[in-house]
Amino acid sequence: MEKINYGDQGQFCSGHVACAGCAEALSMRVILNAVGEDTVGVVAPSCSAVILGGHPMSAAKISVLHGTLESAAASASGIKRALAAQGRDDTTVLCLAGDGGTYDIGLQALSSAAERNEDILYICFDNEGYMNTGGQKSSSTPRDASTGSTPLGKTTRKKNMIEILAAHRIPYIATTSPSHLNDMATKIKKAQSIRGTKVIFVQIPCLPGWGVADDAAVKTARLGVESGVFPLLEIEGGVNYTILPGQKGQSINAYLAQQKRYRHLTDENRSVLQAEVDETWEKLNSMVAI
Amino acid sequence: MNVSAFNDDLHLLNGNHAVAWGVRLAAPDVAPLYPITPQTPILEKLIDFQSSNLLDAELFTPESEHSAMAAAIAASVTGARVFTATSSQGLLLMHELLHFAAGARTPIVMCNVNRTPASPWGFWPDQIDSLSQRDTGWIQFYCENPQDSLDTIIQAFQIAETVSLPVMVNHDAFYVSHSVEPVSLPSSETVQGFLPRLDRQNQLADSSGRSVGAPVSQAAWNQTRRAMDADMQKVEALTVKAGEEWANLTGRSTAPLEQYRTSDAEVVFVTMGSMAGTARLAVDTLREKGIAAGLLKVRLFRPLPVASLCDALSGTSCALVLDRNYSPGTGGVLHQELKSTLFGLNAAPRLFGMLSGVGGVNVPPETLEKLAIEYRTANADNQPIWVE
Numbered sequence: 195m196e197k198i199n200y201g202d203q204g205q206f207c208s209g210h211v212a213c214a215g216c217a218e219a220l221s222m223r224v225i226l227n228a229v230g231e232d233t234v235g236v237v238a239p240s241c242s243a244v245i246l247g248g249h250p251m252s253a254a255k256i257s258v259l260h261g262t263l264e265s266a267a268a269s270a271s272g273i274k275r276a277l278a279a280q281g282r283d284d285t286t287v288l289c290l291a292g293d294g295g296t297y298d299i300g301l302q303a304l305s306s307a308a309e310r311n312e313d314i315l316y317i318c319f320d321n322e323g324y325m326n327t328g329g330q331k332s333s334s335t336p337r338d339a340s341t342g343s344t345p346l347g348k349t350t351r352k353k354n355m356i357e358i359l360a361a362h363r364i365p366y367i368a369t370t371s372p373s374h375l376n377d378m379a380t381k382i383k384k385a386q387s388i389r390g391t392k393v394i395f396v397q398i399p400c401l402p403g404w405g406v407a408d409d410a411a412v413k414t415a416r417l418g419v420e421s422g423v424f425p426l427l428e429i430e431g432g433v434n435y436t437i438l439p440g441q442k443g444q445s446i447n448a449y450l451a452q453q454k455r456y457r458h459l460t461d462e463n464r465s466v467l468q469a470e471v472d473e474t475w476e477k478l479n480s481m482v483a484i
Numbered sequence: 485m486n487v488s489a490f491n492d493d494l495h496l497l498n499g500n501h502a503v504a505w506g507v508r509l510a511a512p513d514v515a516p517l518y519p520i521t522p523q524t525p526i527l528e529k530l531i532d533f534q535s536s537n538l539l540d541a542e543l544f545t546p547e548s549e550h551s552a553m554a555a556a557i558a559a560s561v562t563g564a565r566v567f568t569a570t571s572s573q574g575l576l577l578m579h580e581l582l583h584f585a586a587g588a589r590t591p592i593v594m595c596n597v598n599r600t601p602a603s604p605w606g607f608w609p610d611q612i613d614s615l616s617q618r619d620t621g622w623i624q625f626y627c628e629n630p631q632d633s634l635d636t637i638i639q640a641f642q643i644a645e646t647v648s649l650p651v652m653v654n655h656d657a658f659y660v661s662h663s664v665e666p667v668s669l670p671s672s673e674t675v676q677g678f679l680p681r682l683d684r685q686n687q688l689a690d691s692s693g694r695s696v697g698a699p700v701s702q703a704a705w706n707q708t709r710r711a712m713d714a715d716m717q718k719v720e721a722l723t724v725k726a727g728e729e730w731a732n733l734t735g736r737s738t739a740p741l742e743q744y745r746t747s748d749a750e751v752v753f754v755t756m757g758s759m760a761g762t763a764r765l766a767v768d769t770l771r772e773k774g775i776a777a778g779l780l781k782v783r784l785f786r787p788l789p790v791a792s793l794c795d796a797l798s799g800t801s802c803a804l805v806l807d808r809n810y811s812p813g814t815g816g817v818l819h820q821e822l823k824s825t826l827f828g829l830n831a832a833p834r835l836f837g838m839l840s841g842v843g844g845v846n847v848p849p850e851t852l853e854k855l856a857i858e859y860r861t862a863n864a865d866n867q868p869i870w871v872e
Contacts, residue, residue, distance in 0.1 A: 234689050236558065249698040257688045259561060260697035262580060265554030268546050272516065272558030275542035277689060279513035279564055285689065303554070306547035 200224045200379035205231065210253035212245040217372035217411035218319050218398045219245055222290070224375050225317060225396075226254055228382035233286040234273050235259070238266040238300060240292030241326045241398075242319060256288070264299040266291045267307035270314040286386055289316040293334035294324045297353050304393075308362040311390040315382075318395045322352070325403035337470065338463050339455045341403070347458060351470065356395065356429070363432035365390040370426060371397050373416035377426060377438060397424040405454020417449035422475040435481040446471055497667040499660035502630035503569070503595045503653070504529035505667070506637030507539075509675040510593070513564035514542045516555040521607055522657045523571040523597045549574035553581040560590035561696050563686030565641065568592065571657070572599035572613045579617065582650075586621025587708060588697060591644035591651070593637065594622075598757065598808075599657040600843055608844020609656035611757060612809040615785075615817040617652070621712060623719055624786040626756035627655040630665045635738055636783070638675055639726040645682050646722055647715040656808070657844070659758035674733050716787045723784050740784035741792050745771065749778030751860040752797065752833070753852065755806035756782045756818060759841060763806065766852035777856050782818065793825050802860045803833040806852070807868075808841040815839065815868030823866075834864040840871040847871065 205226040212219035218241055226233075235258035237243045243260055246253045261269040266289045274287045291300060296318040307314060323341050324330040330343040333353040340347050359367050365388050370378040378396065385392035399406050399414040406414050418424040422442035429435050446468050450456040459467075497505065504526050507515070517527040533539035542559075546552050549570050560566045570578065575596050585592055596614050600606035614624060623643065627633040633655045640651040655661060687696050700708075720740050727738040742760075745767055746752055753763040760781040770777035780796050780803075782789075797803055807816020814820055819837030826832040836859050841847040851872060 234562070237695075243698075246695065246698070249695060249700045249704065252693065252695040252698060254695070255693045257690070257693055258695045258698075259558055259688055260695060260699075261554060261558065262584060265551055265581070268516075268551035268554035269558035271544070271546065271551075272514065272555030272560075273562045273688065275514045275516075275544065275555070276559035276562035276564035276566075279542050280562075280689075282689070302547055303551045306551060309547075310544060 198224070198375045200227050200375060202227050203230065205255045207253045207255065209247065209251060210245050211247050212241070213401055215401055215408040215411055216245070217415060218242065218321070221319065221372045221378065221396050221398065224378050225382055226256065228379045229286050229288055229315070229386055231256060232284065233288050234277070236261050236266050236269045236273065236287070236289045238289070238291035238295035239263045239326070240290070240295055240319065241321065242290040242292065244326060263295050265303050266295055266300055267304040267312070267314065267316060270316070271307050271310070271312045274313055287314045289314060291316065291318055292326065293318060293320045293322060294332045297334040297355050298332050305362065308359060308364045308391045311364060313389050314391055315385050316391065316393045318393065319398050320395050321398040321400040321403060323400070323403055325400040329403040338459055338467060340458060341455065359393050360429050360432045364393065365431060366392040367429040368427065369395045369397070369424065371415045371419050371424060373412050373419055374426060381428065399453070405457070406452055410452055414449065414452040417452060420444055421446040421449045422471050423449055425475065425478055427478065435478065437478065437482055442475055493669045494666050495669055496664050497630055498525065498662050498664045499630040499633045499655050500525035500597070500662065501529050502634040502667045503637050504533065505669055506634040507567050508533050509670065509672055510567070510638055510641045510679055511539070511565070512541050512567040514556070514559040515567045516544055516546055516552040517568060518545060518549045518552045518570065518574060520549070520571045520574045522599060522661045523569050523574070523595070525661070526569040526595060549577045550581060553578040553585065556592050557581060557585050557588055557590050560592050561588055561687040562689050566590070566592045567594070569595040571597040572601050575613050575617060576601055579620070582617055582620035582622060585650045586712065589648040591648050593640045593644055593651050593653065595633070595637065596652050596654045597657050597661045598654050606843060607657065609659050609758065610808055610842060610844055611654065611656070612811065612817070614652060614654045615809050618786055618817070621649065622786065623649055623651040625651065625653050625783055626785055627653060627660060627783070628758055628760045628781065629660060630663065630667050631736070632738070633660060634667055634669070635730060635734070635736060638678065639723070639730055639738065641679050642726050643719060643722050647718055649712070649715060654757065656758040668734065668736070670734055678729065678733060719787050720784060720789045720792065738783065740789045741796055742781040742783055743796060744779040744781070746778030746780060746796065746800065748776055749800050750776045751802040751804065751856045752778045752780050752800045753804050753806055753856070754780045754782065754818065754822060756785060757808065759806050759808055759847065762847060762849050763852055765849040766856065769849060769853055770856055775856060775860065788821055788825065790825050793822065794829050797826065797833050798829065798831060800833045802836070804836050804838055804855055804859060806838050806840045810839055810842045819868060834862070836862070836865060837868040838871050839868050
């Protein structure tokens, strides 16, 4: 068993309001402790906002602004500028947003902040849909996944936000998973040490939204990494790709089998998905080779 | 007007540049800005000041007015003095965040240049953009000319920071925004004395671990609006105080309501913004013709100075509301507000709602003179009247 070495300083308190077994609460514990107390947070309406709890209770020890759904990156920019005007340039400004607030309604504000290279650390908890409103599709929802608004399965691919952000040439982009918590803590601390816009995607298998068993969130996340569905990578300066070694050792079938959102799939569907994952993996590796 | 105020400090400025000067003197910490006609000269002048090291502020240009206001709110809760500016479509795009700014009790000052909203596209003076934001919790001022805009911007920071509510300073597209007039600039020492840095609560970054804007219960939400109501009720008196203090410093008087030749007036024009200047001329001409006309300029529209409006109009027999805006299905917004204000008042004047200048059409003084002559003895009419 691996020891998770993220240095818990009590930055994420008990009494949070996540579903039992939620991997986002686990990830939030690692992230909040990794960034430390000299941090101000922006929380977009999302599972993160719910997990932190209602006023006046807050599971985060840092102060957070609960902003609007489409403007997390703009709000973070405003906080950063105000801190700069007060001579507090070193305080970390941390965004916690979901995929709806990142891929969909918040994309415009995030793109603008990235273009200005605002000195913010933006975390996207990517549970591949609007899970906080009961599980509807977002542009992060993958092909064939069944959601409240795609009951027969989504007919198009997941938007490639990572490449979109890489095209902004921001200093740091990474993906990480609740199945790899040391990797998560390391990437958060690395991002924190870099000036400019940093975006980290954390894949969160959503227990009710994906139809995953209460004790299987981390296992599902690990299968996602090990099948290459969710590769753990870093992109520096938008061009320098690194992939965590030892990934993609198996087919996607075990990953899919954990999730009721895929239970309607035919063998043909599965082979199309497998081909997409293989193609993406090969393309990614070719980027690393560059 | 105190003539001595106009000497070495006199500059020829359009309304937008007068606003930029007011902002420079108020010295905000942060100003997110997005261009839109006819506001853009404010943005450009502020960037010009900053580039020339005459303004030490964090200016930046997000991709939309929505993000500009989101950033303004976040900067304000972090304890910064914040300014932004917009117009028409930009203000309407901000709508969600206007409620948010007031609810978060952020003392942001924003200049809105009143312009027709699409569709169809137009770039003309009309106040429906900001009047349709009247329920968002922003204090609203309407300015008559560039000097009024400069003075109001500076006073707005004092009022906003005293009650922790945002202030929208409105002036009309082109008639004020692009009209060049002599403007007296106060010294930066004068403004610093008038606008001391208050020990504002830094809601976010004080290590208290609090959350701003987290979900609350019904009762707690209700309390936030009761608190806002209590503070809104202080605004008229604070506006009077700011105006008196400003008059002592500059010789220029400003007030929530400004009256011109109303003490014995039988017919009073009631209006906001640049139309007040036109009405002033009409009043003088009517007086020369022996008609006792007057002008009541509503400078503070939110909160509406209800009791003061009743006092100001209780001695007159006829009030003509000049609305450069149209709320479809009802009429002019100021007309509606005055109807409810005067309802049940003993000896209320006969009230007429004149839709004058909607869409930016020109309303010369002669038109107002004709209206006064025609309606000063007419029977009251509840319906709005389209002027020409």
